[in-house]
Amino acid sequence: MFRAFLRLGVTSFGGPVAHLGFFRDDLVARRRWVDERTYGELVALGQFLPGPASSQVGFALGLGRAGSRGALAAWVAFTLPSALLMVAFAYGAAAVQTTVGAGVVTGLKVVAVAVVAHAVQGMARTLTPDARRASIAVAAALLVLLVPGPVAQVSAIVLGALAGLLWCRSDDASPPPSLGITVSRRTGALALALFTGLLVALPLAAGLTGSRLLDVADGVYRAGALVFGGGHVVLPLLQAEAVGGGWVSAEQFLAGYGAAQALPGPLFAFAAYLGALALPGAAGLLGALVALVAVFLPGFLVLVGVLPFWAAVRTRPAAQSGLRGANAAVVGVLAAALYDPVFVTAVTDGATFGLALLCFVLLTAWRTPPWGVVLVGAAGGVLLGVL
Template identity: 65%
Template sequence: MSSDGPLANADVPTPPPRPRGSVAEVFLAFLKLGLTSFGGPIAHLGYFRDELVTRRRWIDDRAYADLVALCQFLPGPASSQVGFGLGMLRAGAGGALAAFVAFTLPSAVLMIAFASVGTAVGGPVGAGVLDGLKVVAVAVVAQAVWGMAHALAPDRQRAGIAVGAAVVVVLLPSSLAQIGVIVVGALVGLWLCRASVDAAGPAAVFPVTRTVGWLCLATFVVLLAGLPLLAATTGSGAVDLVDAFYRAGALVFGGGHVVLPLLEAEVVVPGWVSPDAFLAGYGVAQAMPGPLFTFAGYLGAVSSVGPGGVAGGVLALVAIFLPGFLLLTGVLPFWNDLRRRAGARAAMAGANAAVVGILAAALYDPVFVTAVTGPATFALALVCFVLLVAFRLPPWMVVLVGAGGGIVVAFS
């Protein structure tokens, strides 16, 4: 069979550049991340890079930044989509599912359990641990920015794109600004970065066919349009719950805290969840590792609409994550084809540099300005950064150091 031309055999994905791992390997790697990845979606990208790019070498920095840039474009929980894509790259569809379940499970279980017991971590010890975990996020994101800048913005052109992106996002902090700077970065890269990427190796190719891609995109649209009709026709509380959380997951860009206004509109405004219960759950979610979208599990469990309890929590979790995963899987086979072109690789070089700028902006706000509140927390952030970069301690150990340091700061 001929393989001439960039689009030949487009429905048969090229094998990944490294041997594929097992579903169990993916599950254990992401379970570790789900237990130790504190600090929100930007920090998660740093944890992913440290564990899966630097330590395990599942993917290189350029391909990792390609995936991050794509997930920034798409609605849904960006860090969870990146994890889903990494699991798929490593072990196919089973790996993608394993990555999602393992990364989400620890915080999902804790949030649904909190809905049952109704108690939150409080007092100076709880506050100190939370503050220490925020400081750890500063160190993790700083390490990610440092490493990705060396790999993805090594020349004046790409460094300029990164700095410009950081300036724009700092001055205009919104998901639309992030998408805009990636678009502009891609356009500038198409113009300035051809020489720097033509000699680079091929990007990672995800094992998704065009047929599967079209089916996923069609399913996304059918559910988005059909669930409201099904809810109105059946009058089922469970369908109402799925519809609300699916819509929230389908319409949010960037994930993380951006989804909170959508969730409030879906569950507080109609009276499904009280404002006090909503805020209590949100406060506890800040102390959890893993994706902030597991807040949906708590809301589904306490909602007066739907089955409530564990069943309601599971329905809400599946519904809010599903649209982002359908979209990512749907576009990956076409993304594979596009990235084979030299012009597309130049555009992605610019987009990747813009991603570095976005991470640098996020390092300042919200990560640094939220976590570093005085000399003591700044010193703790420096200690955690040095432990990661110079001593090369694994992030989970630095999490313990940060949590302990936060308690010390709280009592000092």
């Protein structure tokens, strides 16, 4: 589990939507750890719950395959590369921007286009096999494109589930495959209680003690608990806490955000950069660790809290119909994200479009592993930058 997710943590560029594409290519299509329906269900849950969607999906996959140790291994391995690089950047170890560096970033953005397109293609084949579910996917995509923001994404999945209840009852009523995740209701209830308790206790503790470390933990935990939609959505909340709280300057915040765009793995690892700068000297390492745990913890607690109760209702016919609609909506949400921000950010001219097509063909026709496509895309971006 650690080895698989460490490779994903090193090669998964492009943000949460692209991460889900990398996960599907490696864990669903190649390793066959879960089937397409189960993966789509986990993606829907991750999109619906607060927290980093791609990391929640990875955490759930680790939990289902290897228990709590597997979940911890999946999170640590996927997050470690970007977190270490962000801490290094905080201590001044970032490389100076060059033409080569800018070209690599361009190429990695293009790779994200190919990966997300491949994921949408594969998920659409399984999760939207008929006209009704294809229509739900299109409607979800239109909603997200016309009403940008995380609220639209959650609304699209909820409306997709409602449409599934109305439209998809005549589909095959075979029970869904087991999630393979065993979490007791007692554990789920404790996780939800801890999630709520920390929201209340951390600001009180920070206010009573005046501790900068607890202040960082409180601000970052609250940002992770209140965000829907993952990486980029958490940044305004983190900016309010970090810049408004005096941890970093506005210039330091923007410099770290720019560096985070070029790194693989979850954008939530940006919190490690803020924690490292919030405390002076070597204490910044502790600040980075606390901030990193605090930003991910609420999303994982909510996920663990919801899973046992979801498992109790997911096999009912009505829930299955709703799931079909929700999974179809997930395809639409991913398709919308493929256009904006992935495509419009990465493809700026004919040359980058051609590189995106090359990467897509490598993934689909030549079945090149994602890490190989990353290397090709990075090299292509450097070549385009030089030319």
